[in-house]
Amino acid sequence: MSEETIQEMHRVLELQKALNISEGAPDTKLRKDRLDRVIAMVNKYQDQIVKSVNDDFGNRDPVMSAVTEVASVIGPMEHAKKNLKNWMKTEKRKAAIAPLGSALSLLGAKAEVKYQPKGVVGAISPWNFPVNLALAPLAGIIAAGNRVMHKPSELTPATSDVLKIMIEEYFDEGEMAVFVGGPEVGAAFSGLPFDHLMYTGSTAIAKHVMKAASENLVPLTLELGGKSPVVVGKSAKMQDVAQRVMQGKTMNAGQICLAPDYALVPEEKVDEFVKASVAVTSDMYPELKDNDDFTSIVNQKHYDRIQGLLEDAKEKGADVVEINPSNEDFSQQPHHKIPPTLLLNPSEDMKIMQEEIFGPVLPVKTYKDVSESVDYINSKDRPLGLYYFGEDNAEKDFVLDNTTSGGVTVNDVISHIQMEDLPFGGVGPSGMGSYHGYDGFKEFSHAKAVYKQTKFNLMKLAGLVPPYKKKEEKTNTA
Numbered sequence: 001m002s003e004e005t006i007q008e009m010h011r012v013l014e015l016q017k018a019l020n021i022s023e024g025a026p027d028t029k030l031r032k033d034r035l036d037r038v039i040a041m042v043n044k045y046q047d048q049i050v051k052s053v054n055d056d057f058g059n060r061d062p063v064m065s066a067v068t069e070v071a072s073v074i075g076p077m078e079h080a081k082k083n084l085k086n087w088m089k090t091e092k093r094k095a096a097i098a099p100l101g102s103a104l105s106l107l108g109a110k111a112e113v114k115y116q117p118k119g120v121v122g123a124i125s126p127w128n129f130p131v132n133l134a135l136a137p138l139a140g141i142i143a144a145g146n147r148v149m150h151k152p153s154e155l156t157p158a159t160s161d162v163l164k165i166m167i168e169e170y171f172d173e174g175e176m177a178v179f180v181g182g183p184e185v186g187a188a189f190s191g192l193p194f195d196h197l198m199y200t201g202s203t204a205i206a207k208h209v210m211k212a213a214s215e216n217l218v219p220l221t222l223e224l225g226g227k228s229p230v231v232v233g234k235s236a237k238m239q240d241v242a243q244r245v246m247q248g249k250t251m252n253a254g255q256i257c258l259a260p261d262y263a264l265v266p267e268e269k270v271d272e273f274v275k276a277s278v279a280v281t282s283d284m285y286p287e288l289k290d291n292d293d294f295t296s297i298v299n300q301k302h303y304d305r306i307q308g309l310l311e312d313a314k315e316k317g318a319d320v321v322e323i324n325p326s327n328e329d330f331s332q333q334p335h336h337k338i339p340p341t342l343l344l345n346p347s348e349d350m351k352i353m354q355e356e357i358f359g360p361v362l363p364v365k366t367y368k369d370v371s372e373s374v375d376y377i378n379s380k381d382r383p384l385g386l387y388y389f390g391e392d393n394a395e396k397d398f399v400l401d402n403t404t405s406g407g408v409t410v411n412d413v414i415s416h417i418q419m420e421d422l423p424f425g426g427v428g429p430s431g432m433g434s435y436h437g438y439d440g441f442k443e444f445s446h447a448k449a450v451y452k453q454t455k456f457n458l459m460k461l462a463g464l465v466p467p468y469k470k471k472e473e474k475t476n477t478a
């Protein structure tokens with residue numbers, strides 16, 4: 001990385017910080033205009049976005065990219081525009097000294113929370129939904145009145161270039177700027193004294209980011225990954241479970257932070273689950289190799305990583321169910337695709353049970369009593385998502401009440417991320433902080449406490465101003 005890149009990042013940060021002070025917080029009109037510009041640029045560049053994502057992956061369906069990279073960016077911007085005025089309102093709070101109730105407000109005191117832009121937000125994004133994860137967070141970042149510096153992923157270079165071109169066309173560098181580059185640029189970027197830094201990516205790199213940010217005590221939002229479990233309850237209908245789990249597991253070939261990582265299935269139902277999973281997956285993808293619907297693994301390194309996990313699991317005794325309905329030969333192929341695969345009898349010494357899979361492979365563990373599933377989940381890092389299937393409310397409550405995950409979807413996988421009114425984020429090793437909708441607005445705002453004092457000097461009236469001891473007491477002691 002050149003010295004020039006570092007200087008350029010510092011120059012833009014200083015510029016944005018100076019503008020933040022000289023121009024002050026943007027009004028509703030300017031925030032809406034910026035949100036509108038995000039909508040306009042993804043609409044204008046829709047075809048280039050879809051094409052560049054396809055080029056970067058080797059093979060990704062245009063319909064899926066249009067939904068996940070374009071429509072799913074516009075939705076959050078529209079939601080923010082609609083709710084902006086309400087979100088920006090100053091919040092009235094009780095003017096009260098605990099435990100005196102709200103009597104102070106009767107005496108003219110006022111307590112309120114004002115939401116102020118943090119200033120300049122840095123954002124680092126990954127490759128798996130390269131446009132969505134770069135732009136969707138802007139709903140909260142812009143709504144809160146911030147300026148933005150962005151570092152997209154080097155693994156999707158064509159898409160990162162499109163991001164840079166369109167942002168430079170629609171935004172002044174004092175409002176938003178993009179810096180492309182790899183880990184070195186990322187490392188330098190995460191050491192900048194931003195007013196807030198958002199990082200979306202792996203838990204391993206997040207540790208470096210947090211360390212770098214700590215130098216300047218920059219507050220962080222960390223959107224990470226992990227092993228999101230599926231708990232299949234005893235009352236679940238296996239056909240529905242298989243359909244939902246496999247459509248979630250095979251979307252983007254499992255390269256989704258919230259992809260179901262492994263399933264926990266009642267032992268008496270495992271055969272039914274496997275049979276149904278093979279059937280529904282074969283229906284969705286009668287062919288795989290030259291089928292655009294089935295996404296490639298993003299590059300050779302990740303392809304080798306997932307093959308390595310499979311080899312390790314096979315060597316250590318897992319039963320492998322490869323779902324390859326047309327018996328295609330995957331040994332030679334330009335697009336490095338891996339067929340959807342179920343792994344039965346996984347054991348804890350297998351790497352696949354220790355690392356986030358991020359590919360179309362689903363280990364299936366069995367249990368006798370659902371409490372074993374809860375114990376297993378609790379013995380691992382807290383996951384980003386947890387999925388429960390079943391109609392038994394008591395069992396569902398038992399699983400949800402006794403586990404901690406970033407979010408939960410019941411009777412499906414991944415879907416809670418689509419609810420713009422729910423906070424999206426992880427917990428512990430799967431992340432910190434959350435965004436989407438109002439929660440995003442608050443995440444990227446500074447909630448400033450403002451108190452206006454009553455004209456009565458309550459401290460003095462209560463005798464809490466020195467000299468504390470009464471005059472006669474003083475005389476006695478002397």
Ligand code: NAD
Binds near residue numbers: 154201202256384431
């Ligand atoms: P990654 O951590 O390898 O890279 C993410 C970004 O960090 C890239 O832009 C990269 O250039 C940058 N980077 C690399 N080294 C850096 C360093 N030392 N300092 C600062 N930045 C650095 O992640 P990835 O492989 O691109 O993405 C996959 C991971 O991201 C998975 O773990 C997945 O679960 C997670 N993810 C999470 C979410 C979420 O919203 N929670 C969404 C998508 C992906």
